[in-house]
Amino acid sequence: MESNDTVPAAVRARQALSELFWGALSSAGDAATFESFEDDALRIGHEAVASAMASALERLDRELCASLPRGVRAHDRRRRTLATKAGDVSLEWTRVRDLRGFSAIPLADALDLPHGCRVSPAACSFLVAAGAEVSYAKSARLLSMAGGSRVTAATVMRAMRAAGALCAGEDEAAARALYEGGVLPGGSEEAPELCLEADGTWFSVQRPGDGSRRLEVKAVVAYAGKEERGGKVRRRGPVRHALVGPASELMPQAVAAVGSRYDLSKVRRVHVGADGERWCLAAGEWLPKAEAVVHLDPFHVDQAVLSCFPDRRLGRAVLDCLWDGGKEEAAALVDAAAELGEARPERAAKVSAYLRGNMDAIAVEGPSLGTMEAENQHLYGVRMDSFPCAWSVRGASDMARIRSRLHSGRAVPRMTREKSATPRRKAARARRELRWLETQGRAAGRVVESAGKGWEPPRRASVAGLSAEVRFAAGVDRGMVGIG
Numbered sequence: 001m002e003s004n005d006t007v008p009a010a011v012r013a014r015q016a017l018s019e020l021f022w023g024a025l026s027s028a029g030d031a032a033t034f035e036s037f038e039d040d041a042l043r044i045g046h047e048a049v050a051s052a053m054a055s056a057l058e059r060l061d062r063e064l065c066a067s068l069p070r071g072v073r074a075h076d077r078r079r080r081t082l083a084t085k086a087g088d089v090s091l092e093w094t095r096v097r098d099l100r101g102f103s104a105i106p107l108a109d110a111l112d113l114p115h116g117c118r119v120s121p122a123a124c125s126f127l128v129a130a131g132a133e134v135s136y137a138k139s140a141r142l143l144s145m146a147g148g149s150r151v152t153a154a155t156v157m158r159a160m161r162a163a164g165a166l167c168a169g170e171d172e173a174a175a176r177a178l179y180e181g182g183v184l185p186g187g188s189e190e191a192p193e194l195c196l197e198a199d200g201t202w203f204s205v206q207r208p209g210d211g212s213r214r215l216e217v218k219a220v221v222a223y224a225g226k227e228e229r230g231g232k233v234r235r236r237g238p239v240r241h242a243l244v245g246p247a248s249e250l251m252p253q254a255v256a257a258v259g260s261r262y263d264l265s266k267v268r269r270v271h272v273g274a275d276g277e278r279w280c281l282a283a284g285e286w287l288p289k290a291e292a293v294v295h296l297d298p299f300h301v302d303q304a305v306l307s308c309f310p311d312r313r314l315g316r317a318v319l320d321c322l323w324d325g326g327k328e329e330a331a332a333l334v335d336a337a338a339e340l341g342e343a344r345p346e347r348a349a350k351v352s353a354y355l356r357g358n359m360d361a362i363a364v365e366g367p368s369l370g371t372m373e374a375e376n377q378h379l380y381g382v383r384m385d386s387f388p389c390a391w392s393v394r395g396a397s398d399m400a401r402i403r404s405r406l407h408s409g410r411a412v413p414r415m416t417r418e419k420s421a422t423p424r425r426k427a428a429r430a431r432r433e434l435r436w437l438e439t440q441g442r443a444a445g446r447v448v449e450s451a452g453k454g455w456e457p458p459r460r461a462s463v464a465g466l467s468a469e470v471r472f473a474a475g476v477d478r479g480m481v482g483i484g
Contacts, residue, residue, distance in 0.1 A: 020044050046087045046147040053084070054091040057107060061093045064106040071099045083149030084120040100436040102429070114420035119155060121414055123148060127159045128412055132402050133383065136160070157395075164398025166413040167405060171241070174256035178264075185259035189237065190266045191224040194258070194290075195367055197273035197297075198280040201376040206390035215393060217242055217384070217400045220254040220283065221375055224262070225367055235371065237261060240408045242380065242400035244393050247279030251286045260410065269293065273369035275300040276358055296361040297370050298323075304351045308334055308343040322355075327362055331355040379407055 024040040025032055065074055075097045081090040093107045108117070119127070123143065130139035136156035144150045177183040200216040219242035223235035239261050241254035258264070267290045274280030275297050284292025302319055309315035314337065322330035331352050338348035355362065384391065384399055391399070405412050 017045060017048065020048070042147055050084065050087040050089050053086065053089045057089070057091045058093070060110070061091075061107040064110055065094045065096065068096060068106070069098075072096050072104075075103065081118075082120050083118060083123055083151055083155075085123050085126055085143070085146065085148040087147065088149050089120070101432060109417065112417050114415045114417055115422075115425065116420070119149075119151065119159065123151075124159045124162075125412070125414065127151070127156045128163045128402065129406065131156045131160050132399065132406055135386075160398055160402065161394070162415055163412050164394070164401055166415065166419070167398070167401040168243075170413050171243075171253040171256065171401070174260070175252035178256045178259065179252050184264055185256050187259045187262045187264065189224075189262050191237075191262050192266060193269045193271065193367075194222050194224060194262065194267055194287075195235075195271045195273065195369055196220065196222040196258075196283055197369060197372040197375070198254075198283045199275055199297075199372040199376060200277070201380055203380075203384050203396060204390040206392050206395070215244055215391065215396055217244055217376075217380055217396060218247060218250045218279070219372075219376055219380065219400065219404070220250065221372065222254075222258045222262075233368075238408060239410075240375075240379065240404040242404045244397035244400065247282075251279075251283060255286045257404075257408070257410070261408075265289070271295060271366045271369060273297055273372060274361070275372075276354060281358075281361070293364060293366055294361040295364050295366055295369050296358050297372065299370055299373055301355075301362060304354055305330070305334070308348045308351050309337065310344070311342070314342060323363055325363065327355065327359050331359075379403060 021037075021041050021044065024044060025037050028036060028040075068074070073096060075095045077092045077094050079090065079092050081088050093105055095103055095105055097103050107113075108115075113121070126143055126146075126148070127139055130142050133139075134142070136153040139156045140151045140153050174185055178185060198218070198220045200218045202214045202216050205213050205215050219240065221235075221238050221240045223238040225236050226233050227236055228234075239258045241250070241257040243250055243253070255264070264287065267287060269291045270284050270287050270293070272281070272284040272292055272294045274283065274294060281294055284290070284294065301322070305319055305322070306312055306315040309318075318330050318333045318337075321333060334343060334348050334352045334355070337343035338345045338352075380400060380403060383403060384396065402412055
């Protein structure tokens with residue numbers, strides 16, 4: 001018979017759990033059902049996992065503290081309880097101090113736990129993914145129903161805020177690297193032609209400060225055409241990006257997001273689908289090395305023309321003329337109908353100007369577009385337009401960024417220990433270091449001021465304030481953006 005030391009740990013754990021499950025099953029007697037047994041087994045299993053996690057973490061803490069660097073000593077031990085996907089994990093970890101009086105937690109540093117962490121990184125990721133689909137209160141209940149810790153809706157909101165801030169920081173950094181440094185985001189898929197659609201969708205504002213009761217989420221989706229799969233037409237490789245803010249903030253981030261999947265240096269043509277808004281029509285200008293072909297969304301054209309006519313049959317006749325190639329004739333028909341009283345005069349004047357102002361973008365040959373309305377409804381509206389629901393500007397922008405990432409297959413960045421250090425924490429550490437230097441006779445007033453860095457970087461000029469084409473071309477000229 002094998003000794004206990006030679007039996008693998010996984011086998012011993014399985015045997016122990018089997019004994020626990022048998023005890024729960026036998027103690028229920030005639031009242032036992034498979035449903036009650038399954039619930040008891042999961043409860044017992046999660047309790048065992050949480051306890052085992054705490055023991056393993058404390059073991060790692062002891063090993064880390066057994067090999068501390070010279071001058072670092074254990075200061076005290078503190079208990080910390082973390083909300084996890086397996087339930088509450090309560091453990092003790094060691095705080096250490098060095099000769100300068102700086103404190104550290106070796107276990108938290110080794111596992112990259114954020115400062116002040118009360119919810120485990122995996123549980124945070126669960127809450128963010130759930131909060132992007134359902135209300136924050138329901139997300140908290142889902143974690144508990146899955147056997148995890150009990151948390152509040154406020155905890156979910158804080159997790160969403162932190163994830164949104166990390167997304168924003170990563171998006172802004174990628175846009176700066178592309179348009180100021182000329183560094184491609186690293187996408188490897190090649191697509192000579194891309195379809196890019198842009199539009200805005202509106203949601204209710206929570207406690208409006210400027211009188212406005214609606215805010216606009218600007219959204220972009222890019223893909224490499226469409227294909228039929230499973231009896232449905234689907235887009236190939238869609239990449240999405242959305243936020244609340246100006247187009248000058250959205251578009252460089254959106255192109256950088258597209259570049260995380262597609263090699264931008266290989267894109268020769270981009271088909272832009274838009275509804276007529278200036279920022280949507282100009283979306284292709286953010287890819288200056290690619291030819292931009294603008295297509296006015298047929299849905300918006302149809303809706304605009306039909307809105308002129310009380311008799312929709314007359315409106316459809318004008319549309320038949322328009323889509324058969326008579327674009328100028330269709331605009332003239334709208335004007336004539338208004339003069340004859342067959343169309344609403346004020347509306348007809350606006351529609352006529354709309355058609356003539358976008359004549360070059362109507363009925364243009366190219367791939368099938370016109371999916372942005374459904375995109376906005378099924379991706380953003382389904383979560384953000386539910387009743388009763390009103391958003392702050394930051395909350396709406398965070399939700400739009402997170403949902404666009406999740407539905408593009410792009411990872412939501414996670415909080416690290418370094419990123420979680422607040423300005424207040426950093427300032428306190430700097431003050432403590434300064435005091436230590438003064439105790440060593442190295443006060444700031446006695447430090448010799450350096451006249452140089454020891455090396456000088458090459459001279460450079462910023463093109464941040466220039467057009468997108470100039471910024472992108474500057475990267476090409478410097479050899480940082482490949483041109484194929």
